[in-house]
Amino acid sequence: MQVKRLILPGAMVAFIVLLALLAPVLPLPDPVRQDVANRLAAWLPGSPLGRDEFGRDILSRIIWGARASLAVAFASAAIACLVGTTLGLLAGWFRGLAEFFAVRTADVVLCFPPILLALLVVTLLGPGTATLILVLSILYLPGFVRVTYAEVLSARGQDYVEAVRALGAPTPRILSRTVLPNIAGPVLVQFSLAVAAAVVVESGLSFLGLGVVPPTPSWGLMIRGARATMEQAPTYLLYPCLALTVTILAMNMLCDALRDAVDRKGGTRAPKLRAVDRILPGLFPTREPAPLLEVQGLTVDIATPGGAIRPVEDVSFAVRAGETLAIVGESGSGKSITATAVMGLLPPVAQVTAGVARFEGRDLLDLPEEERRRLRGGAIAMVFQDPMSSLNPVHRVGDQVAEAIRAHRDVSAAAASQEAVELLKRVGIADPERRARAYPHELSGGMRQRVMIAMAIANRPRLLIADEPTTALDVTVQAGILDLLAQLRRETGMGVVLITHSLGVVAETADEVVVMYAAQVVERGTVAEVFARPLHPYTRALLAAVPEGDAEPEGIPGVVPRPDAWPPGCRFAPRCSFATPICERPQVLEQAGERLVRCIRWKDLA
Amino acid sequence: MALVVAENVEKSFAPRGVFARGKPVRAVASVDAQVARGEALGVVGESGSGKSTLGRLLLGLLDVTGGRVRFDGADLPKPGSAAWKTLRARMGIVFQDPFGSLDPRRSVGAQVGDGLAIHRGGAEPARIAALFERVGLDPLRMGAFPHEFSGGQRQRLGIARALATDPDFLVADEPVSALDVSIQAQVVKLLADLRRDLGLAMLFISHDLPVVRHLCDRVAVMYLGRVMEEGPVREVFARPLHPYTRALLSATPMLDPAKRATRILLPGDPPSPSDPPSGCVFRTRCSFAQAACAETVPALRAFGGPGQRVACIRAEEIS
Amino acid sequence: MLYVAKRIAISLVLVWVVATVVFLALHMVPGDPAEVLLSTGGTSPDPYAVAELRERLGLDRPIMVQYGEFIARLARGDLGTSLVDDYPVAEEILLRLPRTLELILAGTLIAVSIALPAATYAAVHAGGAFDRAASAVAAILQALPVFVLGTLLILVLAQWLRWMPAGGYVPFAQDPGRHLLLLLLPAVAVAKGLAATVFRMARAAVLEQLSRDHVRTARAKGLTPRRVVRRHVVRNAMIPVTTVLGLQMGTLLGGTVLVEFVFNWPGLSTPLLRAVETRDYPMVVGIVLTVSGLFLLINLAMDLLYAVLDPRIARS
Numbered sequence A: 001m002q003v004k005r006l007i008l009p010g011a012m013v014a015f016i017v018l019l020a021l022l023a024p025v026l027p028l029p030d031p032v033r034q035d036v037a038n039r040l041a042a043w044l045p046g047s048p049l050g051r052d053e054f055g056r057d058i059l060s061r062i063i064w065g066a067r068a069s070l071a072v073a074f075a076s077a078a079i080a081c082l083v084g085t086t087l088g089l090l091a092g093w094f095r096g097l098a099e100f101f102a103v104r105t106a107d108v109v110l111c112f113p114p115i116l117l118a119l120l121v122v123t124l125l126g127p128g129t130a131t132l133i134l135v136l137s138i139l140y141l142p143g144f145v146r147v148t149y150a151e152v153l154s155a156r157g158q159d160y161v162e163a164v165r166a167l168g169a170p171t172p173r174i175l176s177r178t179v180l181p182n183i184a185g186p187v188l189v190q191f192s193l194a195v196a197a198a199v200v201v202e203s204g205l206s207f208l209g210l211g212v213v214p215p216t217p218s219w220g221l222m223i224r225g226a227r228a229t230m231e232q233a234p235t236y237l238l239y240p241c242l243a244l245t246v247t248i249l250a251m252n253m254l255c256d257a258l259r260d261a262v263d264r265k266g267g268t269r270a271p272k273l274r275a276v277d278r279i280l281p282g283l284f285p286t287r288e289p290a291p292l293l294e295v296q297g298l299t300v301d302i303a304t305p306g307g308a309i310r311p312v313e314d315v316s317f318a319v320r321a322g323e324t325l326a327i328v329g330e331s332g333s334g335k336s337i338t339a340t341a342v343m344g345l346l347p348p349v350a351q352v353t354a355g356v357a358r359f360e361g362r363d364l365l366d367l368p369e370e371e372r373r374r375l376r377g378g379a380i381a382m383v384f385q386d387p388m389s390s391l392n393p394v395h396r397v398g399d400q401v402a403e404a405i406r407a408h409r410d411v412s413a414a415a416a417s418q419e420a421v422e423l424l425k426r427v428g429i430a431d432p433e434r435r436a437r438a439y440p441h442e443l444s445g446g447m448r449q450r451v452m453i454a455m456a457i458a459n460r461p462r463l464l465i466a467d468e469p470t471t472a473l474d475v476t477v478q479a480g481i482l483d484l485l486a487q488l489r490r491e492t493g494m495g496v497v498l499i500t501h502s503l504g505v506v507a508e509t510a511d512e513v514v515v516m517y518a519a520q521v522v523e524r525g526t527v528a529e530v531f532a533r534p535l536h537p538y539t540r541a542l543l544a545a546v547p548e549g550d551a552e553p554e555g556i557p558g559v560v561p562r563p564d565a566w567p568p569g570c571r572f573a574p575r576c577s578f579a580t581p582i583c584e585r586p587q588v589l590e591q592a593g594e595r596l597v598r599c600i601r602w603k604d605l606a
Numbered sequence B: 001m002a003l004v005v006a007e008n009v010e011k012s013f014a015p016r017g018v019f020a021r022g023k024p025v026r027a028v029a030s031v032d033a034q035v036a037r038g039e040a041l042g043v044v045g046e047s048g049s050g051k052s053t054l055g056r057l058l059l060g061l062l063d064v065t066g067g068r069v070r071f072d073g074a075d076l077p078k079p080g081s082a083a084w085k086t087l088r089a090r091m092g093i094v095f096q097d098p099f100g101s102l103d104p105r106r107s108v109g110a111q112v113g114d115g116l117a118i119h120r121g122g123a124e125p126a127r128i129a130a131l132f133e134r135v136g137l138d139p140l141r142m143g144a145f146p147h148e149f150s151g152g153q154r155q156r157l158g159i160a161r162a163l164a165t166d167p168d169f170l171v172a173d174e175p176v177s178a179l180d181v182s183i184q185a186q187v188v189k190l191l192a193d194l195r196r197d198l199g200l201a202m203l204f205i206s207h208d209l210p211v212v213r214h215l216c217d218r219v220a221v222m223y224l225g226r227v228m229e230e231g232p233v234r235e236v237f238a239r240p241l242h243p244y245t246r247a248l249l250s251a252t253p254m255l256d257p258a259k260r261a262t263r264i265l266l267p268g269d270p271p272s273p274s275d276p277p278s279g280c281v282f283r284t285r286c287s288f289a290q291a292a293c294a295e296t297v298p299a300l301r302a303f304g305g306p307g308q309r310v311a312c313i314r315a316e317e318i319s
Numbered sequence C: 001m002l003y004v005a006k007r008i009a010i011s012l013v014l015v016w017v018v019a020t021v022v023f024l025a026l027h028m029v030p031g032d033p034a035e036v037l038l039s040t041g042g043t044s045p046d047p048y049a050v051a052e053l054r055e056r057l058g059l060d061r062p063i064m065v066q067y068g069e070f071i072a073r074l075a076r077g078d079l080g081t082s083l084v085d086d087y088p089v090a091e092e093i094l095l096r097l098p099r100t101l102e103l104i105l106a107g108t109l110i111a112v113s114i115a116l117p118a119a120t121y122a123a124v125h126a127g128g129a130f131d132r133a134a135s136a137v138a139a140i141l142q143a144l145p146v147f148v149l150g151t152l153l154i155l156v157l158a159q160w161l162r163w164m165p166a167g168g169y170v171p172f173a174q175d176p177g178r179h180l181l182l183l184l185l186p187a188v189a190v191a192k193g194l195a196a197t198v199f200r201m202a203r204a205a206v207l208e209q210l211s212r213d214h215v216r217t218a219r220a221k222g223l224t225p226r227r228v229v230r231r232h233v234v235r236n237a238m239i240p241v242t243t244v245l246g247l248q249m250g251t252l253l254g255g256t257v258l259v260e261f262v263f264n265w266p267g268l269s270t271p272l273l274r275a276v277e278t279r280d281y282p283m284v285v286g287i288v289l290t291v292s293g294l295f296l297l298i299n300l301a302m303d304l305l306y307a308v309l310d311p312r313i314a315r316s
């Protein structure tokens, strides 16, 4: 798709460049031959676009003008590219003096507004093509230095560059094999940007009469000439304007498309905010005694360029008040999507296609957005994995907690701040008054996660969903956070859904466990039972992989299948050491005493 | 004599730039360490405790700012010198991030063969194929690119690259931390096999204590750039002597309820490495701290089981 | 505070560096500077004129002496006199600068007040009709050189429709209404490039913020969509935008020269262009230094604004 975007502007630019190159061999009238008799003629045989104020052929002048513009632009961009890239490479790799020299030179050039610098040089050297090329290459030098320098620095920090260095590779080898291929893309983008910008500056200077010297045709000069006669001959003004604008437009589009194609992050499509709320329903359904949260048959589809995938399929579980339910599974098993779906925070590409999530009797998946919003952060709160990126870096943490309070309760700002300090104290932050005024980057990882928890419990939620709340933290910090969560659960009686891939954490904190594999629940039951007597081969294998005790940990062969290629029968079959031909048909979740298990052979294996 | 010997090594990072201010960050402070041939030394500690820096110092990828590192009886040459370059063939490194450690633009075969191309004058496909087989990968996939491999397979590729020149010493910097347990176990097993079969000296950096216990002979526990406790894994894990080691062990979640110790929660936050506490660096969070702990830096001294050493002035009373 | 002091110090150093570069520029030209300034094409200039110019510019003295004097005069605000009419350069600049500043200010206000809200709306409703239309307009505006836009505005609005005057200037005190009317078209022309760039940058920045984890947190708190956008998206998105704004001011200042020329706005560009043509070196130097100083000042202001917007900068 991204390559497709290159085609149209690429073809346009190629066409313009080709025209310019072929100008001498095309059957065009001499662009500088004057013919005062036909001054400003709108059309003449052989001059489809007419004649200018000296009776010269306009079409011919436009094509020859392209030649002048592009020659200057490409020459200066090439010089700037060569010199700038070399400087940037040396600066980024050798640092020290080379770095100082190259980066400072670039900084100095950037201190001048471009046209002003150009005018200074023109004063000294007089107008002309050579002056233009010199000026423009100076102007675009810093761009190349900076891009190359930044890319080299970031490449230096990559493990794979360090790996080659650790192998003792000589510097030229590292630069040419490992660093250059990585900077080629950004440098190419910079080159196209420089060419496009050079065309603009060249035409501007020529327009001022300080660039290309007449009678050489140039678009800027043509516009300058046509201005005087624009009332009599407006088309004479419009043609060069059009040529110039279309050329720059095509070049800009090419630059954008190139940049997107080169950008390693790829086109990140950000989610839209949800559509504005539908109308409120009239009545609340009557409450009945039920688990706090009961999820049944939850299924989520995601639209991807290669077709829809189903990262969560028929997932069911229930959490009661005061209880902790853990969801475990390998990366990519669908744990986070399950939680986000329950919260109503799925990205727009993802759709819940089946299932209910009953919270205190009401189906969350069926509520209007405005009501879900009121539940979010109110009765249901969520804590995320990475506390650094999950807090807004530009607001004080106290304000962020207070904001959660005011989103749900009508209290004054002062009261909310006061309460925020109380909450920070409650989650074990020492010196809460001072810390409330801190920004996230001023706190340690553990403290940030405590802030996230303070925010989550601000409105006394009855259900807390924690998605890998300690994965990014050190064990000693993790212990503190898990303790805090357990204490809060005891004190407030809230239910907790804890998503994790650490079986140790599950064993120590949860009452019930749901084991997920490849979008499905494969086993469900109390932690004590499941861990003591796992029924599903996957649960067994996971437990056996934990390095604890004296037994050698056993890995599970193979990898989790990709969501676009689930195995047809039992999804664990390709990795299961108990697989037999009967496993080739899809498995259903069966009741096994108090437990649920998705394996046709569970009885034989028990 | 041990293959790699670090004597009193120290590494400070000065703040960069003309206008930079602030104190240097002391990532590693007077650390003694030894790794013998065929031995695996585990290094554990929290993020920022200087584990990775120590690994790079022992490899000579970073220059020490104090003390010295000896490899096979001789001081490490200066980074970048000719002697340093030839020495590269005898050391290998494996990284944590399975995605950042391979160049996305080069075929995996070429990357695994880099060491051969640099030090053996060429990378014959047969040699590379053998390396692939050694780490449990299909040699037919030599021409593929990194994105076609899973996390665990990439770690295998990283290991193969490090092994290409038959090194004597391997530093594995959290090689399994980014992997799921099921995959982690496969990679740990591979490393254990390699160590046994090739007689590698290995420095295994991790924050996962149970993995270290399985893979290593000895373990060094680091906190804020210093070694708090060191010794054979069995001794240290069975009878931790330093208050920090105890806290670390007690915080590790365990499957087996019988194995769970009462958790020792550390108060406060780790101090900044640019402004470490005087005396014992752990004293701001140690429940046994006394006035004396602030005065002198406790030396790492023999105490406890055979080969066990601890840097705490109150070790006797505490145990 | 330290950050502010540091930024100001850096700006002062840069002003000095700029002055030095401008001073050296004349001496870096191959050949005798006075001869270079007087030469027109192939013919070598009159030796008497060269000698006279050399004396006037003090080129006959040792270079360090010249440099010392140049800096000393600059520090006093003395920019020398024009080679053409002996008029003091500083006075000419003082007369013209306010008019150029007015144009820049009006252009920036127009650009920012249109581009920022449009970008936010377009990004929040990415892919919608408004987004596509606005993005297309921005792309076309970006490709339209200022002088082309200016000339076309005159052609259409002044010549054909006769809604607007084609250009010129009347002091505000003399006729405020006409002054503002005359200001409108040039200000729009100055605004165009900035508006297009700010729109594209701000749109990308808002989109980027929308996908951030902290926005998810804000939504998980139950904030209303309006509040999420205002407090957690726009505020954060402004951080990269200010940087771009500062750098873009260079292009804007250059574009102003062209706009003033097109609309006969008697700002700094009139004496500048005349001076470039007549190779009146002191005048060119004076104006280049003034405008570059202005550019550095704007960038300083942007850096300080940046520090206000992003607490990670000043406080870490």
Ligand SMILES: Nc1ncnc2c1ncn2[C@@H]1O[C@H](COP(=O)(O)OP(=O)(O)OP(=O)(O)O)[C@@H](O)[C@H]1O
Pocket: A302, A304, A311, A329, A330, A331, A332, A333, A334, A335, A336, A337, A338, A347, A349, A501, A562, A563
């Ligand atoms: N926006 C998306 N577009 C396409 N696929 C997606 C998207 N988000 C998630 N997926 C896929 O859905 C599957 C389940 O993802 P999910 O994040 O729920 O896994 P997880 O169990 O939480 O894993 P982890 O332990 O890594 O957090 C994965 O295969 C993932 O690649």
Ligand code: SF4
Pocket: A536, A537, A538, A570, A571, A572, A573, A574, A576, A577, A578, A579, A580, A582, A583, A587, A598, A599, A600, A601, A602
């Ligand atoms: S159904 Fe068959 S393949 Fe699947 S887990 Fe059970 S035994 Fe293994």
Ligand code: SF4
Pocket: B242, B243, B244, B280, B281, B282, B283, B284, B286, B287, B288, B289, B290, B293, B298, B311, B312, B313, B314, B315
């Ligand atoms: S020396 Fe003191 S502070 Fe340090 S660990 Fe021992 S008792 Fe604690």
Ligand SMILES: [Mg+2]
Pocket: A335, A336, A337, A467, A468
């Ligand atoms: Mg997840």
